Amino acid sequence: MLVVMRRGATAEEVQQVCDVIEEMGYQARPMPGAGRTSVGVVGNDGRVDASRIIPLAGVQECIHVTKPYKQVSREWKADHTVITFANGASIGGTDVAVMAGPCSVEGETEILEAARAVKAVGAGFLRGGAYKPRSSPYSFQGLGLKGLEFLACARDETGLLIITEAMDPEGLAAVSEMADVVQLGARNMQNYSLLKLLGKCGKPVLLKRGLSATIQELLLSAEYILDAGNPDVILCERGIRSFDTSTRNCFDLAAIAVVHQLSHLPIVADPSHGTGHRAYVPSMARAAIAAGADGLLIEVHPTPERALSDGAQTVSVTEFEAIMKDASIIAQAVGRRLAPAIA
Numbered sequence: 259m260l261v262v263m264r265r266g267a268t269a270e271e272v273q274q275v276c277d278v279i280e281e282m283g284y285q286a287r288p289m290p291g292a293g294r295t296s297v298g299v300v301g302n303d304g305r306v307d308a309s310r311i312i313p314l315a316g317v318q319e320c321i322h323v324t325k326p327y328k329q330v331s332r333e334w335k336a337d338h339t340v341i342t343f344a345n346g347a348s349i350g351g352t353d354v355a356v357m358a359g360p361c362s363v364e365g366e367t368e369i370l371e372a373a374r375a376v377k378a379v380g381a382g383f384l385r386g387g388a389y390k391p392r393s394s395p396y397s398f399q400g401l402g403l404k405g406l407e408f409l410a411c412a413r414d415e416t417g418l419l420i421i422t423e424a425m426d427p428e429g430l431a432a433v434s435e436m437a438d439v440v441q442l443g444a445r446n447m448q449n450y451s452l453l454k455l456l457g458k459c460g461k462p463v464l465l466k467r468g469l470s471a472t473i474q475e476l477l478l479s480a481e482y483i484l485d486a487g488n489p490d491v492i493l494c495e496r497g498i499r500s501f502d503t504s505t506r507n508c509f510d511l512a513a514i515a516v517v518h519q520l521s522h523l524p525i526v527a528d529p530s531h532g533t534g535h536r537a538y539v540p541s542m543a544r545a546a547i548a549a550g551a552d553g554l555l556i557e558v559h560p561t562p563e564r565a566l567s568d569g570a571q572t573v574s575v576t577e578f579e580a581i582m583k584d585a586s587i588i589a590q591a592v593g594r595r596l597a598p599a600i601a
């Protein structure tokens with residue numbers, strides 16, 4: 259439930275509402291807004307009885323949140339969440355953010371070369387996994403801590419913001435210390451103990467949709483992170499399993515529109531994992547921006563055929579350049595702007 263206070267309600271009135279909510283056995287989450295304060299009620303698993311709250315001084319109305327998730331819902335917060343970074347970049351506002359780079363960090367010179375290339379084409383974020391969730395234990399598993407160090411070097415040289423995946427609590431401690439955005443991969447979307455830790459990691463989180471997760475399950479996973487104290491969550495549509503083998507996954511464009519209706523959180527699109535083939539990445543990147551995606555996550559490699567993971571879906575720098583040109587035109591057509599390249 260959301261308690262909406264009247265315009266001009268005093269701090270004492272807000273406090274009294276919080277006290278009553280706590281007395282009822284729930285937790286109160288005051289949220290000061292531009293015009294008025296709202297107080298969210300969490301900790302309930304069913305409908306909250308509003309009869310003790312409605313008569314309190316300063317209360318305008320009580321809104322029952324009808325969805326199983328609360329804090330990520332539009333009912334809870336009508337305005338889009340915009341996540342901002344120290345260098346002025348943002349995700350969730352007018353700018354469409356671009357995160358690009360290889361699937362995996364393969365070495366220092368390799369990631370530096372990729373970083374320079376994606377920066378030159380206009381990406382604001384460098385992606386690359388140091389910890390890799392691979393289907394086979396015999397596939398390249400990532401460079402771990404060394405990979406994080408190489409990413410840090412790439413950031414130092416280029417100024418690109420870094421997004422990289424954490425797979426377990428130990429890795430999360432290292433990743434959240436170093437990265438600008440912590441990625442939680444599709445295979446861990448429902449790792450609830452990790453989700454709770456992400457709520458305390460102190461960095462924005464990019465939460466990828468699980469391989470067979472519904473949009474509601476994606477939003478419930480995001481709810482764990484917000485409920486544990488981290489409001490900076492970026493959702494990511496990366497395709498879901500289907501019966502069709504023409505693509506690696508079924509890239510669910512509609513999820514972008516659905517998420518924007520149900521939630522205030524930004525959603526970015528990953529047409530690389532969404533399709534699994536580099537030939538389909540440009541058209542799906544265009545479509546995602548047209549559908550309202552707040553950003554793109556694209557696998558780019560200076561020599562995709564030599565990539566240590568996900569080469570088939572990885573575009574070359576030249577292909578990435580063409581994607582960026584189209585993305586800029588489409589962003590403008592839908593009232594957005596491709597985030598400006600960093601200096």
Ligand code: PEP
Binds near residue numbers: 361387466
């Ligand atoms: C990745 O981004 O390289 C990755 C492993 O993605 P996903 O978790 O979506 O499979």
Ligand code: MN
Binds near residue numbers: 361362531567
């Ligand atoms: Mn990958």
